[in-house]
Amino acid sequence: MKKILVIDNTLHVIDEVRDILEMEGFIALTAFNATAGWALVPAKDPDLVVTDLYIPKIDGFDFINCLMADATLSDLTVVAFSAKVDPNTHKRAKDLGIHTYIKNPCSSEELISSISQNLI
Numbered sequence: 001m002k003k004i005l006v007i008d009n010t011l012h013v014i015d016e017v018r019d020i021l022e023m024e025g026f027i028a029l030t031a032f033n034a035t036a037g038w039a040l041v042p043a044k045d046p047d048l049v050v051t052d053l054y055i056p057k058i059d060g061f062d063f064i065n066c067l068m069a070d071a072t073l074s075d076l077t078v079v080a081f082s083a084k085v086d087p088n089t090h091k092r093a094k095d096l097g098i099h100t101y102i103k104n105p106c107s108s109e110e111l112i113s114s115i116s117q118n119l120i
Helices: 011-023 034-044 060-069 087-096 108-118
Strands: 003-007 027-031 048-051 077-082 100-103
Touching: 003 011, 003 034, 011 027, 011 108, 027 034, 034 048, 034 060, 048 060, 048 108, 060 077, 060 087, 077 108, 087 100, 100 108
Parallel strands: 003 027, 003 048, 048 077, 077 100
Antiparallel strands: none
């Protein structure tokens, strides 16, 4: 089974995404901030990360920068999951190497489709 790390600071979002992923047969790893997510990456070796871009302390952009700067982690696929969908945020995410940008909230079908396409 593929492991998906979900980073978001909102409990109901974490619960909802985890439930969707598990119903689709994925192993869902969750973190409420980038620091906890960063600790899970080497410990659990996820196949893909879904992260909110606007989380407290270390935001999703800084988290992604850290991933891309680490040669052992830079090939990890990252999907951005954020309520903010303005062109500047989208461009900044793409410039960092985000593979897909999903507007939150989204349908379970859109979430699974985006994840599945990036796991190919």
